[in-house]
Amino acid sequence: MIKNRRKQKNHKFKLTASIVILLLTAFFTTACGNVGSDNSYNNEKTPAVSENEENKNLVDLNGVLKVHYINVAQGDAILIQCDDENMIIDAGKNNKAGLVDYYLKEQGVEKLDYVVGTHPHEDHIGGLDLVIDTYDIGTILMPKITATTQTFKDLITSINNKDLKITEPIAGTTYELGKATFEILAPNSSDYSDTNNYSIVIKLTYGDTSFLFTGDCEDVSEEEMVAKGLDLKADVLKIGHHGSRDSTIDEFLLAVDPMYAVISVGRVNTYGHPHKRVMDKLKEKNIDVYRTDESGTVIASSDGNNITFNTSPDSYDYRDGDKSGLVDDNDDSNYPDGSNNNLSVETTNDDSEIFIANIDKVGEIVTIKNNSNKDQNLKGWTLLSVTGNQEYIFEDFIIEAGTSITIASGKAQGDIKWGTANIWNNTGDDNGILKDNNGNIISKFTY
Known part of the structure; x- marks a missing residue:
């Protein structure tokens, strides 16, 4: 199903402005701050964006960006592919590691240029140790917070076994993924009472299209991003914390102003995800919703101008802890047919x-x-x-x-x-x- 972007861009203005930016960048260089001093972290300077990325509309976009929101039930696992480069954000629970590995192989992945562990909760980093063990790995991004769980220890062991380093996410740092770029928007503090707010938030831009990935970030982190006046506008928003009542505050949703929302959530969960408060907001704003609990794996494709999905929009139904009439999260016989959706x-x-x-x-x-x-x-x-x-x-x-x-x-x-x-x-x-x-x-x- 093809969904055209609703707002037209003033390309002439953007072209002129972009040329000015190119001239200015000939005289200036951008320095990036060093990350923390922990031995597990990479203390080298993080890469700055190239001049071409500052002038995206002058870049010839011959390929297609694909974002795979992999169905891992109650968890997150997102594969991003652009120009033969690959990036994964989280990899679901421990017992979904094989699923994620199989899916990556099905997409022809041999190297992951970026591995992002948004925060150290098992439903996000559980499968990352197998991913790191199995594939060639480029940059690993993880927030500077530790956990005492065996899952976290397994991940660190896999990283150390390959003599890899963790790069601490610095808000404002921009990276390249093929002809796409992504910017770190959060975390913006070093001390949160809730681990979810340490979540790495990433804005991915490809041509005139953009995607926002939020991990499990909740109201505190969302408020910080809004208060800092960050450019949060994105066409596709991955709803934070599986649609929790503590995520997607009004000010944040207004700043993002998405046309589409994706929710990665299990069909049966004890958390009441997605919550009525969140689903009502999305419905009120007429934002098309795509859900892994209803459609299985959701794939968004962008040619730099338009975004298409592999499935039709899903419902605005909510749970709020009511499991009546819902099927078992581990019973995949009830998933709709589709490529790898039943894996x-x-x-x-x-x-x-x-x-x-x-x-x-x-x-x-x-x-x-x-x-x-x-x-x-x-x-x-x-x-x-x-x-x-x-x-x-x-x-x-x-x-x-x-x-x-x-x-x-x-x-x-x-x-x-x-x-x-x-x-x-x-x-x-x-x-x-x-x-x-x-x-x-x-x-x-x-x-």
């Missing part, structure tokens, strides 16, 4: 601490993760390839707390060797099931 990592308990994190059907490697704080002996546990009805029974093997192991088959190598024959169906669906030594299903990996 999930499914567990018998959404908080399962040992689970199948990924199945690489082509590489013949299964990754199992222990996200608990204690070691687990897998003796007597079984791993099942559903399509081939093939079963591996674990011998005496301990998966240590906070670590992952790989089970390899065919020509692949891993911590455990299943056999020399290929196990997984490389050309079609082949789900995996992990059972404990009592035959209880602990985790399901479903395509």
Whole structure:
């Protein structure tokens, strides 16, 4: 469905102004402040935007920018692609890591030029350790706040294992992604009482189109951005904190003035997302809403002038904690059909601490993760390839707390060797099931 931008631009004025800017930039250079001194953080200067990016309308936009709001149920995972460059903002919960990895591979991703962990909550950074382990990584952006959770420790371990550094987000810093640019708008303080307000907020611009990504930022951070007079105007707004009542304040929504809103939210959640207050505002302003709980993965495409979506706008329905009549967040059979919308990592308990994190059907490697704080002996546990009805029974093997192991088959190598024959169906669906030594299903990996 094609949605044309409502407001026409004065291109003649913008061209003249842009030429003036180019002349001025010949005499001046832009310096960027250093980030914090923590050893985990990159103390080099952050890259400034190029002269061409200051004059966007003179750049030949031959490609298409794509923004994938990946359906990870109650969490965020956003893939942005432009001119063969890739960026990911968050990667959902731990038990959605395999889903995100599979989706990236389906889009042909081999390198992520930017990895953004908006804030250290599990439903945003849970899958980032697997992402960092699996792909070539460029710049990692994370706010300078730590957490004591195993999820956060796993992420830092993956970063350190690759000898990577974290770049602290500095408001006002601009980066390039192909012919697109993005600017850090928040956080604007170093001390918040609520971790959500540390969320990195990013404005992405491609030609005359723009997108705003907000993580879980709430009223405090939104008020700061409005008070600073930042240019918040954007065509597409990713609603903060999954539509929480504490996000999307009136002044912020007025400043953004979006035509479209995207909400990444689970169909069943105990938080009452999205809230009536937020949905009523969007409806009152006639803002088209796209929701992962209703449409699955939402893909927005921009040619620099117009933005299109892979689906029709969704409803203004709200939850406010009422789960009556709603389906299980882990039951993907109820999702609408669509490319990869039905892909999930499914567990018998959404908080399962040992689970199948990924199945690489082509590489013949299964990754199992222990996200608990204690070691687990897998003796007597079984791993099942559903399509081939093939079963591996674990011998005496301990998966240590906070670590992952790989089970390899065919020509692949891993911590455990299943056999020399290929196990997984490389050309079609082949789900995996992990059972404990009592035959209880602990985790399901479903395509």
